[in-house]
Amino acid sequence: MKKSFGASKEFLLGDDIPWEVVGEGVKRKIMAYDDNIMLVNVHFEAGGIGPMHEHYHSQVTYVVSGEFELTIGDKTRLLKGGDAFYIPPHVLHGAICKKSGVLIDVFSPIREDFM
Template identity: 35%
Template sequence: MRKLALTALAITGFFITSVKAQQHDDVTKTPPQVVLTKLLNTASLKNQEVKMVLVTFEPGEVSPGHRHPIPTFAYVIEGEFESTFDGKVYHYKAGDAFYEEPNKLHGSTKNLSKTKPVKLLAVFIGDKGKPFIAPE
């Protein structure tokens, strides 16, 4: 799994030069901003799409339940938050990275600060055109 995470981060780093901003209505007050979408057609990744998404949780914000239909890799850029995923509570802070399996319930995410936002970069890899988030 660590090799897959490193591969995903290497792929996204390679394609960062073609950054493209888009917005989607989702589960946070500040809509997640897609900063890169790239279709992959290599021998091992046929018709797979990589999306890099900047996610911001406002101070004290708590997101409602949702699922990610495709694998999720994330890196915390700033802040500290609590995440309930697949029934377990996790704590993340700036500099942490994590992986979430597809379709498991992301019960909630809570920004633990009342004054500072949380920002994370999420990387999704899945079939072309498949959404990266589905409200519960």
């Protein structure tokens, strides 16, 4: 049986949530979630890397600011603030931050490995 993580509070104030360092030049805040969906704020310094990886979750990401060289499968594109991308389950992907910025990741279902 799958573990339940419950749900976050209804209102989440960014200033009240601590950053978690997840790599050199990369930190994240887990914002809102329940077992079916999760919102994560990720801040990259220029040169920060989201290494190539894959997971069974669907992912959509909004680029709030900065510039990112993003690879999804065999395609690589430069994305900037105002752009977005979709990553299907089990597709290899990763990012290199070219200009310091913020991504908002949405996962379905919840990323249990982040909890």
